[in-house]
Amino acid sequence: xxxxxxxxxxxxxxxxxxxxxxxxxxxxxxxxxxxxxxxxxxxxxxxxxxxxxxxxxxxxxxxxxxxxxxxxxxxxxxxxxxxxxxxxxxxxxxxxxxxxxxxxxxxxxxxxxxxxxxxxxxxxxxxxxxxxxxxxxxxxxxxxxxxxxxxxxxxxxxxxxxxxxxxxxxxxxxxxxxxxxxxxxxxxxxxxxxxxx
Amino acid sequence: xxxxxxxxxxxxxxxxxxxxxxxxxxxxxxxxxxxxxxxxxxxxxxxxxxxxxxxxxxxxxxxxxxxxxxxxxxxxxxxxxxxxxxxxxxxxxxxxxxxxxxxxxxxxxxxxxxxxxxxxxxxxxxxxxxxxxxxxxxxxxxxxxxxxxxxxxxxxxxxxxxxxxxxxxxxxxxxx
Numbered sequence: 001x002x003x004x005x006x007x008x009x010x011x012x013x014x015x016x017x018x019x020x021x022x023x024x025x026x027x028x029x030x031x032x033x034x035x036x037x038x039x040x041x042x043x044x045x046x047x048x049x050x051x052x053x054x055x056x057x058x059x060x061x062x063x064x065x066x067x068x069x070x071x072x073x074x075x076x077x078x079x080x081x082x083x084x085x086x087x088x089x090x091x092x093x094x095x096x097x098x099x100x101x102x103x104x105x106x107x108x109x110x111x112x113x114x115x116x117x118x119x120x121x122x123x124x125x126x127x128x129x130x131x132x133x134x135x136x137x138x139x140x141x142x143x144x145x146x147x148x149x150x151x152x153x154x155x156x157x158x159x160x161x162x163x164x165x166x167x168x169x170x171x172x173x174x175x176x177x178x179x180x181x182x183x184x185x186x187x188x189x190x191x192x193x194x195x196x197x
Numbered sequence: 198x199x200x201x202x203x204x205x206x207x208x209x210x211x212x213x214x215x216x217x218x219x220x221x222x223x224x225x226x227x228x229x230x231x232x233x234x235x236x237x238x239x240x241x242x243x244x245x246x247x248x249x250x251x252x253x254x255x256x257x258x259x260x261x262x263x264x265x266x267x268x269x270x271x272x273x274x275x276x277x278x279x280x281x282x283x284x285x286x287x288x289x290x291x292x293x294x295x296x297x298x299x300x301x302x303x304x305x306x307x308x309x310x311x312x313x314x315x316x317x318x319x320x321x322x323x324x325x326x327x328x329x330x331x332x333x334x335x336x337x338x339x340x341x342x343x344x345x346x347x348x349x350x351x352x353x354x355x356x357x358x359x360x361x362x363x364x365x366x367x368x369x370x371x372x373x
Contacts, residue, residue, distance in 0.1 A: 005332070009256035017263030029262035030255065036249030041243055049239035051359045054217055056235025059229050061221040112242055112332075119342040127346040128339065135351050136338060140331045141357040147326030154322055159313035161306050165322045168368045173327035176361030180325075185354050187349045 048109040055094070055113065063169065064090035078181075082133040083119060088117035092135055099142040109137055134184050141176040242341060249340030253333055257296050266291060282366060285311065290362055291320045294331040294355070301325070316369060325366040328358050 017026040058064050065086055075082070075089050082088040092116035098107035118132050119125065128136075147169060154162040221228045260266050270291060275285040289307065292300045304325050311317040331354045339347050 006252065009260045011266045013256075013261075014265040015260035016265035016268060017259075020264050022263050025262040025264075026259055028257035033254040033258040034251055036258070037247065037254045040250055041247045044246075045240070045243045049236035050244045052239030052242070053232035053234075053236035054214055056238070057221040057226060057231045058217045059235075059320045060222045060226045060231050061217070063217060063220050066320050070230050106338070109239060111338055112246065115338045115344075116242075119344065123345075126344060128344050128350060132339075132344065133348060133350045133353070136335055136347075137353045137357060139217040139338070140329045140334050140354040141361060144326060144327050145280075145336045149327040150300060150304065151256070151323050153301070153308060154313040154318075157305070157308035157313040157318075159308075159318075161314065165319055165326065166322045168319070168372055169326040171368055172273070172323050172361050176327060176357045178367070179360035180353055180357035183353045187353055191349070 006105070016043060039092060044108065048112075051109045054143065055110070059087070059090070062092075078134060079131045081129060085117070085121060088114065088121060091117045095135075095139065099139065099144060121193070130188055132189075137180040138177060138182055141180045142173065212332065246337055246341045249337050253336050257299070257332075260295075283317060283320070285317045286320055286324065286366070290323055293324060293328050295333065295359055297330040297333065300330070316373070319373075320365055320369040323369055324362060327365060328361045331355065331358055 014023075014026060017023045047181050067090060071093060072089070075093065077094065079089070082092070091110065095107055095110040098110050100112045114135060115132065116133065118129060122129050122132070139158075150169075151164070154165070218228055221231065266288075270287045271290075273287055277284045277287055285307070289300060291304055291342055292303055307321055308318050311321075313319075313322070321339065331351070335350055335354060339350075341344075
């Protein structure tokens with residue numbers, strides 16, 4: 001899927017760039033993307049190491065066990081596959097928490113950690129499991145308590161009430177998260193039926 | 198209320214770190230050694246996602262710099278009109294799922310253009326705050342663990358993103 005989208009993006013860009021005579025910009029984009037990728041990873045690298053280190057301490061101290069035990073009911077309802085696997089449940093929960101608090105860059109390493117834990121439970125390593133799909137779609141429609149960067153930009157643009165959009169943000173992201181969960185169940189049900197036939 | 202939340206958001210990271218470390222020390226864990234061990238894992242994970250990030254940025258930047266993204270916005274604006282969507286929000290609607298930094302830049306520029314407290318300004322702020330960079334997140338997370346067959350993940354994420362978009366437009370209209 002991503003293979004086709006990626007190819008499509010590049011082909012469309014190059015063809016359109018040729019038609020409009022912007023191939024120079026495209027060439028520039030190719031070079032800067034490579035640079036940008038490295039600098040983004042350099043930024044991420046520090047946070048990733050820092051966060052993984054802190055997480056390791058949390059894991060050793062048993063904090064993750066306590067957290068997962070207390071939210072077991074809710075999580076096992078959504079992710080039946082990870083029931084009993086504490087590190088997977090802990091990682092999923094912490095990632096949601098980081099997203100919810102709007103910790104942005106801190107959430108990415110936690111999300112990848114959660115995916116690694118889910119991958120350990122995966123029997124077909126190159127195919128996404130149901131838990132992975134649900135985790136991804138909830139993540140991609142994140143419920144965020146405080147979108148700090150948006151408020152900062154609104155403030156900078158001279159807004160009279162920069163954080164006045166918060167209730168709208170909460171309602172809107174709640175709707176999109178609920179839609180994600182509902183459609184996850186619809187798609188998995190359809191997938192199961194198709195496999196039975 | 199907002200003040201409390203802002204304070205809470207500032208406190209969240211240092212607070213969490215302190216709580217985790219104190220708890221670790223309390224349980225007699227060599228906290229520094231454990232930290233170093235975990236940080237090493239972070240290093241390998243980042244190296245693993247670097248190729249994915251470069252690939253995704255390549256696709257997005259080519260699409261953006263060639264002007265193809267602007268062309269898509271232009272093509273879609275009659276459809277937006279048909280549904281009564283303000284066409285000023287289209288660039289944000291298209292850019293938000295593909296690039297976080299680009300959409301943040303666009304938000305900055307559009308807020309100055311339309312005013313942060315106008316209907317357009319509010320709607321794009323809500324869109325920015327309530328949705329994620331779907332393509333990037335999916336590619337990086339699945340790429341990090343080497344899952345190639347992502348099944349219908351992207352479809353669900355796109356449907357959810359569209360639901361968020363439509364609700365942002367409607368909510369900003371009924372809650373000015």
